[in-house]
Every structure is written in structure tokens, then in C-alpha cells.
Amino acid sequence: MAKTILITGASSGIGKETAFYFAKKGWNVAATMRKPQNEKELKETDHLKLFELDVLNTGSIQKAIEATITAFGKIDVLLNNAGYGMAGVMEYASKESIQHQFDVNVFGLFEVTKQILPHFRQQKSGRIINISSMGGRVSFPLFTYYHATKYAVEGFSESLNYELNPLGIDVKLIEPGGVQTDFAGRSMNFVEGNLTDYNQIQNKLHNALQGDEAAFPSKPTDVAKVIFEAATTSSKKMRYLVGKDAKMMVRMKKILGTNNFQRLVKRHYKL
Numbered sequence: 001m002a003k004t005i006l007i008t009g010a011s012s013g014i015g016k017e018t019a020f021y022f023a024k025k026g027w028n029v030a031a032t033m034r035k036p037q038n039e040k041e042l043k044e045t046d047h048l049k050l051f052e053l054d055v056l057n058t059g060s061i062q063k064a065i066e067a068t069i070t071a072f073g074k075i076d077v078l079l080n081n082a083g084y085g086m087a088g089v090m091e092y093a094s095k096e097s098i099q100h101q102f103d104v105n106v107f108g109l110f111e112v113t114k115q116i117l118p119h120f121r122q123q124k125s126g127r128i129i130n131i132s133s134m135g136g137r138v139s140f141p142l143f144t145y146y147h148a149t150k151y152a153v154e155g156f157s158e159s160l161n162y163e164l165n166p167l168g169i170d171v172k173l174i175e176p177g178g179v180q181t182d183f184a185g186r187s188m189n190f191v192e193g194n195l196t197d198y199n200q201i202q203n204k205l206h207n208a209l210q211g212d213e214a215a216f217p218s219k220p221t222d223v224a225k226v227i228f229e230a231a232t233t234s235s236k237k238m239r240y241l242v243g244k245d246a247k248m249m250v251r252m253k254k255i256l257g258t259n260n261f262q263r264l265v266k267r268h269y270k271l
């Protein structure tokens with residue numbers, strides 16, 4: 001019997017590519033998104049269904065899980081992928097924008113996980129794959145809140161794995177470096193302000209990131225392949241770094257330690 005994956009945020013980027021990839025590999029795919037009525041590329045088949053799911057709406061999460069079980073009989077893997085980035089000076093972010101960043105990247109992921117667990121517990125199996133980031137292991141300037149959400153996902157996943165393993169369920173983390181998706185465009189919320197104290201760091205970072213294609217070396221398919229490996233392996237490995245940038249950054253921080261790593265990043269951005 002074909003296995004089933006439920007993906008959040010399948011309308012674009014990593015989520016969409018993963019939906020295509022798993023379908024090609026013969027899996028049943030529940031490609032969930034906020035507006036399935038707008039989806040043009042993913043076509044429904046007997047093995048691929050589009051369901052509405054907004055990670056901020058518990059009712060929609062429950063309905064999408066039920067609809068997936070009705071369509072495919074069960075769910076084997078949950079891919080918590082929906083998320084976006086907030087960048088800019090920490091002081092410039094409104095309480096509402098900080099809340100929203102955490103609602104989507106953290107509390108939404110908690111809620112989807114919580115809603116799927118009764119099904120996984122009942123069948124005594126299931127795998128939760130959380131899309132974190134290299135930004136959940138190392139940090140860069142002007143991404144305070146985004147890093148905070150991904151570090152939160154890391155800690156949550158590590159701890160959760162302990163309580164779920166005895167029930168036949170496990171948790172894995174995917175940690176991509178820069179990936180060529182809508183993330184740096186549509187999905188990036190730059191907060192703005194005009195305190196002169198921050199002009200220097202803002203200008204330097206802005207100039208450094210402008211048109212920096214090298215900052216996004218991986219393609220969504222590279223991530224989809226690693227997600228497939230994480231979904232199908234019998235290994236207990238928990239963390240999967242994706243991309244040469246992610247592997248290099250995490251290794252450098254490990255070797256150099258936090259202080260020297262920060263020194264290196266400052267030197268890179270001439271801060």
C-alpha cells in the first residue's frame with residue numbers, strides 16, 4: 001500500500017516541489033495550502049489531493065487531516081513546511097508582526113503536530129518532519145525573530161522526539177541553507193524604521209544581500225530529495241542539513257565557537 005504524506009504550505013517553493021517529488025515516487029500526497037482554489041500547477045489525481053489548510057486555523061487543520069485520512073486511509077508522514085521570514089532591525093518590528101511570525105512558524109507548527117498525533121498514536125507509527133533552517137543552528141544579522149522561530153522549532157523537535165519514540169513515532173529536522181524559492185521575495189517581511197543608530201548595519205546588510213544569488217545555492221528539488229530520504233530512512237538520524245552553505249556554516253560555528261563565528265560574520269559584512 002502506498003504511503004501518504006501531508007504537506008503544509010504546498011502552494012510554492014519547497015512544499016510544492018516536495019509534493020511533486022513524492023507523487024513521482026508513488027506516494028499519496030495531501031498537498032495542503034491556504035488557497036487550493038488558486039493552485040495551477042499541482043493537478044489532482046487519485047494519489048494527489050489538494051486540501052485547504054491554514055496553520056493559523058485549527059478547524060482547517062482538523063478538516064485537512066480528516067479529508068486526507070478519508071482519501072488515502074492513513075497518514076505516514078507530516079511535513080511541517082509552511083513558514084516565512086521576517087528581517088530587519090529588532091526594534092522596528094511591531095508586536096503584531098512579531099506575533100504573526102511566531103504564529104505561523106512556531107505556534108502553527110505546534111498546532112498541526114498536535115492535531116495529527118491522535119492518528120499517529122492510534123496507528124502506533126508516524127513521522128513528523130519539521131522544516132527548520134540552517135538559521136536554527138547559526139545566526140546572521142538582522143534576522144532576530146526568524147532565527148528565534150527556527151531555534152524554537154529545533155528545541156521543540158528534539159524534546160518531542162523523546163516522548164514520541166516509545167509510541168513508534170519520530171521527529172526529524174530539515175535544515176536548508178539558502179534555497180531558490182519565493183522566500184527571499186514574497187515570503188520575506190522586511191520591517192522598516194528610521195533610527196539613525198541602525199543606518200550603518202542596515203545599509204551594509206542591504207547592499208550585501210542585494211542580488212546575492214550565492215546566498216541561495218540550493219534548488220527546491222535538492223530539499224525535496226533530502227526530505228524523501230528523511231521520510232523513508234530507517235536511520236535514527238534526526239538532523240538533515242541541505243546545501244553546501246548550510247553544511248559549511250554549521251561546521252564553522254562548531255569548530256570556531258560562537259565568538260569567533262560572530263567575528264567572522266562581522267568581518268564578512270564589514271560590520
Ligand SMILES: NC(=O)c1ccc[n+]([C@@H]2O[C@H](COP(=O)([O-])OP(=O)(O)OC[C@H]3O[C@@H](n4cnc5c(N)ncnc54)[C@H](OP(=O)(O)O)[C@@H]3O)[C@@H](O)[C@H]2O)c1
Binds near residue numbers: 131
Ligand atoms: N528558501 C530558503 O532559503 C529557506 C531556507 C531555510 C528554510 N526555509 C523554510 O522553508 C519553508 C518553506 O519556505 P519556501 O522557501 O518554500 O518559501 P515559499 O515558496 O515562500 O513558501 C512558503 C509557504 O508557506 C506558506 N504559508 C505561509 N503562511 C501560511 C499559513 N498561515 N498557513 C499555511 N501556509 C502558509 C505559503 O503559502 P501561501 O502561498 O498561501 O502564502 C507558502 O506555501 C519555510 O518554513 C522556510 O522558513 C526556506
